[in-house]
Amino acid sequence: MNLSLKQAGDVAGTKLVDLSTSSVRELNAALHALAADTNETFWKVAHPNGRHAIAAGLDAAIDIEIDGPVGYYCAGMNKRGRVIVNGNAGVGVGENMMSGFIHVKGDASQSAGATAHGGLLVIDGNASARCGISMKGIDIVVKGSVGHLSAFMGQAGTLTVLGDAGEALGDSLYEAKLFVRGSVAGLGADCIEKEMRDEHKALLASKLEAAGILGEVDIGEFRRYGSARTLYHFHVDNVSSY
Amino acid sequence: MTDHSNTPRTTPRASATFDEYTLSEIRRAAATGIYDIRGAGAKRKLPHFDDLLFLGASMSRYPLEGYREKCSTEVLLGTRFAKKPIELKIPITIAGMSFGSLSANAKEALGRGASAMGTSTTTGDGGMTNEERGHSTQLVYQYLPSRYGMNPDDLKRADAIEVVVGQGAKPGGGGMLLGQKITERVAGMRTLPVGIDQRSACRHPDWTGPDDLEIKIEELREITDWEKPIYVKVGAARPYYDTALAVKSGADVVVVDGMQGGTAATQEIFIEHVGIPTLAAVRQAVKALQDLGMHRKVQLVVSGGIRNGADVAKALALGADAVAIGTAALVALGDNDPHWQGEYEKLGTHAGAYDDWHEGRDPAGITTQDPELMKRLDPVAAGRRLANYLAVLTLECQTIARACGKSHVHNLEPEDLVALTIEAAAMANVPLAGTNWIPGSNGTF
Numbered sequence: 001m002n003l004s005l006k007q008a009g010d011v012a013g014t015k016l017v018d019l020s021t022s023s024v025r026e027l028n029a030a031l032h033a034l035a036a037d038t039n040e041t042f043w044k045v046a047h048p049n050g051r052h053a054i055a056a057g058l059d060a061a062i063d064i065e066i067d068g069p070v071g072y073y074c075a076g077m078n079k080r081g082r083v084i085v086n087g088n089a090g091v092g093v094g095e096n097m098m099s100g101f102i103h104v105k106g107d108a109s110q111s112a113g114a115t116a117h118g119g120l121l122v123i124d125g126n127a128s129a130r131c132g133i134s135m136k137g138i139d140i141v142v143k144g145s146v147g148h149l150s151a152f153m154g155q156a157g158t159l160t161v162l163g164d165a166g167e168a169l170g171d172s173l174y175e176a177k178l179f180v181r182g183s184v185a186g187l188g189a190d191c192i193e194k195e196m197r198d199e200h201k202a203l204l205a206s207k208l209e210a211a212g213i214l215g216e217v218d219i220g221e222f223r224r225y226g227s228a229r230t231l232y233h234f235h236v237d238n239v240s241s242y
Numbered sequence: 243m244t245d246h247s248n249t250p251r252t253t254p255r256a257s258a259t260f261d262e263y264t265l266s267e268i269r270r271a272a273a274t275g276i277y278d279i280r281g282a283g284a285k286r287k288l289p290h291f292d293d294l295l296f297l298g299a300s301m302s303r304y305p306l307e308g309y310r311e312k313c314s315t316e317v318l319l320g321t322r323f324a325k326k327p328i329e330l331k332i333p334i335t336i337a338g339m340s341f342g343s344l345s346a347n348a349k350e351a352l353g354r355g356a357s358a359m360g361t362s363t364t365t366g367d368g369g370m371t372n373e374e375r376g377h378s379t380q381l382v383y384q385y386l387p388s389r390y391g392m393n394p395d396d397l398k399r400a401d402a403i404e405v406v407v408g409q410g411a412k413p414g415g416g417g418m419l420l421g422q423k424i425t426e427r428v429a430g431m432r433t434l435p436v437g438i439d440q441r442s443a444c445r446h447p448d449w450t451g452p453d454d455l456e457i458k459i460e461e462l463r464e465i466t467d468w469e470k471p472i473y474v475k476v477g478a479a480r481p482y483y484d485t486a487l488a489v490k491s492g493a494d495v496v497v498v499d500g501m502q503g504g505t506a507a508t509q510e511i512f513i514e515h516v517g518i519p520t521l522a523a524v525r526q527a528v529k530a531l532q533d534l535g536m537h538r539k540v541q542l543v544v545s546g547g548i549r550n551g552a553d554v555a556k557a558l559a560l561g562a563d564a565v566a567i568g569t570a571a572l573v574a575l576g577d578n579d580p581h582w583q584g585e586y587e588k589l590g591t592h593a594g595a596y597d598d599w600h601e602g603r604d605p606a607g608i609t610t611q612d613p614e615l616m617k618r619l620d621p622v623a624a625g626r627r628l629a630n631y632l633a634v635l636t637l638e639c640q641t642i643a644r645a646c647g648k649s650h651v652h653n654l655e656p657e658d659l660v661a662l663t664i665e666a667a668a669m670a671n672v673p674l675a676g677t678n679w680i681p682g683s684n685g686t687f
Contacts (some may be wrong), residue, residue, distance in 0.1 A: 028327040028464045052457050056393055059464030073448070073461040077394040091457075092448035101354060111448035117433070133447040134389060136433040155433045172441070174434060215429055232438040233421060234276055 015040050020047040024054055034060045050090065055083055058133075075102050078119065094121045110147070113140045116157070122211045129166065132159045137178050141211040151176050152188065160207050162217055170225050171217055178203050178225040181217065190231045196224045250264055255550025261359075278510040279418065281343075281599030281609065282569060283411050283502040287517040288503070290547055291556040293666030294659050295675060298645045306644040312683045314650040317564045320402060320494040321543045323463070326495075328380055328402050330564065332636045333651055334554060337499070337545050337568035338384045338404060338475070340366025342419050342428040344505030344572075346373050350621035351575050353377030355628025358371045359636070362676035363545075364404060364566070367417040367442055368599050378627075379587040382473065387416060387460065388430040394426030394465055402495075403462055403474040405455070407484070407493020410503030413477030413517045417442030418507040422602035425611045435644075452487040459492045473497050478523035478546065479516075485530035490674065496555040497566065498527045500546025504569040506609065507600035518543040520546035520557075523670040525656075532605040537561065538652075551638020558639070558652035561668060567635075575624040577605045599621065 017027050027045065038060065045066040048054055052071035055064055058081040066074070077242070079098045097116040103110075107125035114130065116138035121205035123131075126144035130152055130182035132204060137156040145163030156174025165183035173190020176192075177200070187193070194200075201219050208214040267278060299305035306313060309459075320327035336356045341349050344368060345473045350373045356363040369391020371579035375381055375538035377403035381399030385392065397403065400505050410412060419428070419440040447456045475497035478573075488496045489524040500520025505513065524544050531537040543564035544557045557565045573669065580593040585605035589598065599609035607618035643651045661667035661673040667674040 024464065025468075029467060032467060042525050051459040056461050057467075061395065072454075072457045075467055077397070079394060091454070095448050096394075098393055106511060116394065117393065134443065136389075152280065152447075173506075189658050214452075230437065231441075231623040232461040 002046070013039075014042040014044050014054075016044050016046065019049065019051060021026065024051050027054065028056060031055060031058055031060065031062075031064075034062065037058075049089070052090070055081065058083070060101075069106070075100075080101060081144045088125070089123075092124075094119070095140070097121065107144070108142075112142075113138050116140075118157075120207075120210050126163065132157070133178070139207050139210065141207055141213075143213070145182065148185070149188065151178055154178070158203065158207050160204060160211075160222075163212075170227070172231060173225075175227060175229040177203065179207075179222045180225065181222045184223075184225070187225065190227055190228050192228045194224045194226045196222065200224050250301070255420040258604060268660045276373050279507050279600055280306065280510050280513070280597040281381070282513070282597040283504040283595075284514050284517075284519075285535065288502065288547075289521050289663065289665045289669055290519060291521060292555045293521065293662045294556050294670055294672065295662060296555070296642055296646060296658050297551075297561075297659065297660060299519075299647050301392075303647045303649065305647050306649060308641065308644055308659070311644065312649060313643050315636055315640065317541070317544070317652075319473075319474035319564065322494045322495050322536075322540055323452075323468065323492065324402075324471040325467075325469045326401070326471075328362055328382075330362060330380070332632060333558060333564040333639070334548075334632055334635050335382075335543065335564055335566045336363035336626050337503070337566040338366045338406065338409075339568055340368035340381070340417075340506065341369035341374065342366070342423060342432070342611070344607060345607060345610055345616040345619065346371060347616050347619045347621045347622070348575060349374045351619065351624035352571060353381070354621060354625025355571070355574070355632060356380075358625065358629035359632040361632065363399065365400075367406075368419075368428065369393075370400070373432075375399060377621075384475075384554070386442065387444060387446045387448070388432070390434075390442070397462070397470075398466055400470060402473060402542075403466070403472040404497065405459065405493075406461075406475045407455075407488075408499075408500030409505060410477045410501050410517055410520070411505035412508045413479040415508055415512055415516070416443060416444035418600065420507060420600045420602075423600070423611045428611060441552050446516055453493045455487075455491040462501050463492075468638045471495055473543070475499060476516045477501075477602055478520065481523040482530045485527040485542070486534060489531065489536050491539060494630075495541045495543060495563075496531075497543040497545065497647055498523050499566075500544070502547030503545050504572075519669070520544060520548075521666060524557060524560040525669065525671045526564060531561070551635045551640075552642060554635055554639040555642040555651065556659065559658050560639030560650050560656060570631070571609055571628055573626045575608055575610045576603070576619060576627070579606055583607055586666050627655075 003094040015056040029071045030075045039064045041063040048068045049237040050071040052204030059079040061080040063082045065084045071090040073092045075083040082101045085104045089104045089108045091109045092111045094102040095114045097119040100119045104123045108123045108127040111127045111130045112127045112218045113121045115134045117136045129147035133152045134153045136208040141160045148166035155174040161193045165184045168188035295609040317330040357379040363378045364382040380401045382402045387407045444596040471494040474493040475494040476484040478500045501517035540565040544562040582605035604610040607615045
């Protein structure tokens with residue numbers, strides 16, 4: 001690998017990359033060049049300083065720990081990678097993720113997990129507007145609250161919110177499943193509260209377990225929201241919703 | 243009582259305002275309570291390339307010999323930042339059309355025809371199919387608000403990426419695909435329930451405005467290691483500013499789609515009343531590039547109503563680097579062919595007017611997901627027809643370029659053109675034929 005990556009050094013098998021001396025391009029190029037059987041499976045990134053597209057396009061079963069805040073699209077389109085952000089995340093963290101795991105230990109900005117097809121996104125703090133917008137199979141667990149229009153047009157996957165949800169939750173929802181423990185400021189078009197049956201409690205429990213917080217919250221406190229499916233077909237009676 | 247039987251009567255007069263079509267639409271709306279949805283682009287008469295003429299060579303300009311003196315047609319797209327620009331042999335590409343709106347056979351045929359002529363084809367709002375990738379030597383992967391089927395593997399196996407901000411048929415509108423066409427395969431690719439009326443978002447889910455788009459493009463470049471050209475496609479509405487902002491956002495290529503550009507499905511009222519004609523958009527887009535010193539550095543692709551080699555030549559003369567065709571490509575495949583006249587009549591229309599592409603009952607097997615109808619389109623034969631058509635467009639464009647003394651189609655220039663109407667002269671910024679008058683030539687639009 002012919003790269004000029006300026007690493008802080010290898011410590012106990014961990015690759016250290018300092019973004020105060022290396023560029024995001026150099027980091028991502030190194031990550032993209034990893035062989036399928038790489039033994040460089042633990043990476044630490046220092047001084048991210050809010051830079052964009054850190055670890056975007058990752059396609060490797062490796063662990064990356066980022067020490068500090070990240071900008072837009074951190075770990076965008078992630079496949080298989082396990083990415084931990086020790087700080088806040090900008091717009092679109094984990095956007096279009098296919099698989100793997102992203103853990104934001106601070107707050108996340110807008111459109112966290114947007115359009116993502118798979119994997120697990122855990123946000124310890126709050127997530128801003130449009131969390132899980134157009135989600136296509138990802139599981140998102142937000143320990144704080146989410147902003148307005150979260151899960152807008154959510155197609156598949158789960159959004160679990162331990163705090164509150166803003167206005168227009170699940171607007172124009174397809175088949176994504178939403179669980180909220182706190183208050184909901186308002187439901188979007190075609191999003192309704194649904195009965196929380198045993199299979200839904202089991203599903204929620206599995207997501208909480210994956211996020212490492214099963215038993216820390218009472219599943220009985222959550223309410224389930226889903227699509228009323230009344231907008232699935234154009235009809236004159238729904239004209240006020242179009 | 244007066245006998246009026248011999249009094250002459252005036253001829254019954256239909257209203258020009260409430261014409262036959264308008265009356266039928268009022269009745270249809272009253273009966274259904276829902277707006278009319280259809281495919282294709284604007285059908286109204288618009289100022290267009292027909293309103294321009296080439297001057298040709300004369301005493302002061304030497305023509306090139308047809309068949310003997312070379313007139314090159316190759317185009318490089320994406321030379322600004324991409325490590326691997328797209329190399330087209332002809333200045334005509336195939337516009338984005340989705341699998342879902344089109345049958346798999348139609349997508350295959352588009353790939354076959356385009357590849358035979360050394361040009362690219364483009365995915366649409368439904369992801370990339372293996373048929374399409376397999377039969378397209380150069381494939382542009384659209385990045386749309388819905389992100390249906392979007393995944394990094396397809397992103398990496400694409401030859402270019404087109405961020406779609408809008409399209410000419412519906413600037414500001416999202417896609418539609420009605421339930422008849424959401425088969426199991428289409429639904430699977432889009433992660434949607436089978437048979438629903440699908441409504442695509444009109445805004446991207448994770449960026450808003452040109453400052454965000456710049457960061458989004460940076461992400462796409464990072465994911466693809468800065469290899470792929472990145473296009474930004476806009477529907478023609480404010481082409482000067484949209485082009486400038488696309489350049490500012492880091493685009494390699496700007497695609498401007500006029501209101502004659504087709505769609506798989508949207509509201510008739512949207513198609514006919516939002517956006518501006520292709521002719522009106524080209525010069526504004528070119529001027530934006532020139533003002534930024536980026537003309538020919540960021541390439542411009544123009545689409546919407548391109549039908550023949552003259553249209554191609556005129557778009558290039560106005561400053562475009564290439565054109566894209568959609569509706570014309572479908573017609574070349576066999577769409578609206580008189581061969582199916584009997585079946586079009588059963589659908590309440592006729593060959594040449596069929597535009598209910600969203601209903602999935604296309605007798606030609608192109609805008610459908612019906613397995614039996616799809617079989618009617620032989621992708622090999624249809625691909626050959628498209629290749630033939632592209633060859634004719636290219637030859638026609640070269641014929642005009644040679645007549646103007648140009649050894650490359652990109653050497654065509656506005657100076658080669660005049661306009662037949664004041665409107666076209668103003669829009670294209672070329673003189674009215676027989677005069678030196680360019681309306682609005684005081685330097686402003």
